[in-house]
Amino acid sequence: MSEAKGRADALSATALLNCLIREVAAPEAPWDTDHAVLRLPATGRLLRVRAGRRPTEPCVRTDGGWLPLTFDALVALTADELARRTGVTNRTVVGEMTASRDVVAALHDARASACPPEDAYLRSEQALLAGHRYHPAPKARGAGAPESWLPYAPEAYARFPLELLGVRADVVAEDGDLSLLDPLGVTPPDGYVVLPIHPWELDLLGELPAFRDGRLLRLGAGAPGAGRAVATSSVRTVYLPEADLFCKFSLDVRITNGNRRLELRDLLWLRTIGDLLAPAFGSLPTASFLADRGYRTADLGGQHAYEGFAVIAREGLRPHLPPGVTPLLAAGIGEGFPGNPIDGLGPERALVWWQRYVDLLVPPVLHAWRAHGLVLECHLQNVLVGVDGTGLPVRVIFRDHEGVRIVAERHGALLDRHASRGPAPVLDAAHGWERLVYCLVTNNLSEIAGALTDRHPELAGALWPRARAVFAGYAAEHGGPAEIAALLGSPHVPAKTNLLLRWLDVDGADARYVPMANPLCATP
DSSP: OOHHHHHHHHHHHHHHHHHHHHHTOEEOSOOOSSEEEEEOTTTOOEEEEEOSSSOEEEEEEETTEEEEOOHHHHHHHHHHHHHHHHSOOOHHHHHHHHHHHHHHHHHHHHHHTSOOOSSHHHHHHTOOSSOOTTOSSTTOBTBOOHHHHGGGOGGGTOEEOOEEEEEEGGGEEEEEOOGGGGGGOOOOOTTEEEEEEOHHHHHHHOSOHHHHHTSEEEEEEOOTTTOOEEEOTTSSEEEETTTTEEEEEOEEEEETTEEEOOOHHHHHTHHHHHHHHHHHHTTOTTEEEOOEEEEEEEOOSSHHHHHHTOEEEEEOSGGGOOTTOEEEEHHHHHHOOTTOTTTTOOHHHHHHHHHHHHHHHHHHHHHHHHHHOEEOOOSGGGEEEEEOTTSOEEEEEEOOGGGOEEEGGGOHHHHHHTGGGOSOSEEOHHHHHHHHHIIIIIIIIHHHHHHHHHHOGGGTTTHHHHHHHHHHHHHHHTTOOHHHHHHHHOSEEEEEOHHHHHHTTOOTTSOOEEEEEOTTSOOO
């Protein structure tokens, strides 16, 4: 077995095991100090794994003892269990699991001959070789061969020129402030407006009639005034460092739980979300939100092209960074990369790092909820941590309007006023709080705490009491919101069921949760 294949099998097995343990399996009596034994209820099979945050070495119980499982055998065992549990057979998801493993192997090979970025921020964005650790197919990239997606893969350190189109003025559709796109620097022919597009998406859209009848022109590759685009962790969002500009594109590829197309319903609410976020972050000294200033697309008739050609212009990092502060992606810190600020810390310094991180991250998220009726999608890929010259957190920066949800009970008049736009990014208070707790506690804080305890097991009992104190302190300062008190007293927090969502082909936005032990709950 090649090194890339072996590494890909191991990473992919860990993600699938995490899903099985969280969503499906029932724990049996402890086997020994190093292993856990789990029963798969529908088939009755016993599964043994080497225990830990990253379970490994899966074995299934047979008459002859414990039989080690290859990744392909683990996929087959999972498919049998889910088919019997749900009554549904899903060959598509089985294919996604194996395709994701193959993508990881291709990325591993590509990284071996590529140079990582010199900039620490970009290294953190491009660090996620394993991807979502609780998803059955975190790296699946649609049906394309590697040569179709590797040039744009952040995990392979991709940077590339954007494709620039000219859109005839009478079919331009846009909203918001698009001046952020000015540094692209191309002067289109009279009567046309410049529209950047991701080259992969342009290939996927194909040769449309609009290119033949003059509504669209190809202006060529490159962004002369901005330099090459750097692929970030979401794949479809790129950063242009010279222009300090993010562009978020449509990408007609399924990545994790959904097709990464910019949907019309989200585009229509983009500016309103920005208007709600501005006062929520306007007075916070150590937290901010990267604003999605507006979108532009080509209205060629029909929603497919409208969404496919869309680009969101997102402001850059520099206005959010005090001198001497380096932004880093929280997901990269959890995953690991050269220059990770939590590497090399002693236990005491690691505890200080955690305290700083929680102090910075938690209050703004609770503030947006309590004072402004907004649910931030504050998972690891939507949070940047600003660290000072010693590597300690001094700032947090949130991003992605598309993930923000409006609490229905708090914004009834606004929702009524804009009802004609169609579906709003809205949740009722109960489901909004559930989503917030999942993103903040289960996804974000738990993974950062896990990364720290991997390095310092002796801190396992010290991290969460400090986090609990931050939640409790915020509640005491702001009149004791009932949701926070309930969270701190609950034995469980919600964990998203990504395996079952995919198996049952449920839209990724319609999250389903299972209970996970609440690390914030004080033990008696």
